[in-house]
Amino acid sequence: MDIKGRTILITGGASGIGFEAAKQFLAIGAKVIITGRNQAKLDAAKKAYPAITAIQSDAADKEDAKFLFSRVRELGGIDILYNNAAVLVPPSNLGIADDRHAEGAAYEMEVNYLGVIRLNNLFMDMLQSRKEAAIINTTSILSQAPSLIEATYSSSKTALAFYTVSLREHLKIIGSNVKVFELIPPLVATEMTADRKDKKISAEEMVKGLIDGLQKENYTIRVGDAKLFSLINRFFPKTAYRLINPKKSYQLLKN
Numbered sequence: 215m216d217i218k219g220r221t222i223l224i225t226g227g228a229s230g231i232g233f234e235a236a237k238q239f240l241a242i243g244a245k246v247i248i249t250g251r252n253q254a255k256l257d258a259a260k261k262a263y264p265a266i267t268a269i270q271s272d273a274a275d276k277e278d279a280k281f282l283f284s285r286v287r288e289l290g291g292i293d294i295l296y297n298n299a300a301v302l303v304p305p306s307n308l309g310i311a312d313d314r315h316a317e318g319a320a321y322e323m324e325v326n327y328l329g330v331i332r333l334n335n336l337f338m339d340m341l342q343s344r345k346e347a348a349i350i351n352t353t354s355i356l357s358q359a360p361s362l363i364e365a366t367y368s369s370s371k372t373a374l375a376f377y378t379v380s381l382r383e384h385l386k387i388i389g390s391n392v393k394v395f396e397l398i399p400p401l402v403a404t405e406m407t408a409d410r411k412d413k414k415i416s417a418e419e420m421v422k423g424l425i426d427g428l429q430k431e432n433y434t435i436r437v438g439d440a441k442l443f444s445l446i447n448r449f450f451p452k453t454a455y456r457l458i459n460p461k462k463s464y465q466l467l468k469n
Contacts, residue, residue, distance in 0.1 A: 217428060218242055218244065220244050220245070220293040221244070222292060222296055223294070223296065225298050225329075226298045227247075227248025227250060227298065228250040229259075229405065230404035230417060231352075231399075231404060233259055234417035236248050236259065236266055242425065246263075246266050247286060247292065248266055249268070249299075250299070251271065256270055286340075294349075295333060298350075304318075318366065319370075323370045326367070326374060327373045330377075338392070342392055344391070347393070353398050354399065355398060355399075356372075357371040358398075359451070359454045359455050361458050361459060362459045363459075396433065398444070399415075399440060400443065401414045402414060402417055404417060413439070419438065420438070423438065424437065
């Protein structure tokens with residue numbers, strides 16, 4: 215897919231992977247619109263890269279999604295929708311049932327899954343009106359093997375992975391020009407994972423892998439260790455499960 219000259223909307227684009235993606239897409243000649251709920255971060259991103267268009271909106275809010283769509287339409291529309299925004303709510307008691315655990319799970323599902331569907335539905339006609347268009351949904355290796363500690367986050371990403379495959383096939387059946395990509399990252403060094411001591415890749419490396427996959431039209435884009443993990447999970451699922459859930463996870467659950 216040719217990215218130069220395309221207009222891309224990046225959710226969660228003011229920090230972390232989203233901001234790095236904005237920088238790299240700009241560098242290869244794309245027009246970039248970012249959105250996020252934190253106005254201060256959006257302002258900082260705009261100050262650092264004046265070519266960026268920044269629009270405040272919350273991925274969990276239905277009315278914000280409609281507002282975002284209307285603003286993007288006023289700006290001339292987009293060719294690529296990159297659903298990057300995601301949340302991971304630390305479980306209040308590592309999965310033991312209580313109200314906070316249920317509320318956190320609902321919020322993760324609202325942002326990581328339902329929010330993606332809302333934006334895809336809103337922007338679909340716009341994307342289909344373009345000569346070449348794409349949707350990028352970010353899932354996770356945790357959609358292949360669940361984390362005991364991050365069970366509800368894993369579940370939200372699994373829902374998104376299944377939806378992404380179904381959406382891609384549905385659009386193929388009706389002859390749509392909208393290409394649907396699934397980005398499967400490993401653990402990436404961001405604010406969300408700052409307290410994790412596991413092996414991580416940089417956001418820069420992650421986005422380079424994404425752009426390479428888009429240009430080669432690899433509809434399932436695995437970056438870094440996600441490539442090897444996919445093979446391990448396919449042939450040795452128990453080993454893959456243990457990689458995601460080492461002994462220290464069990465100790466945390468016991469304590």
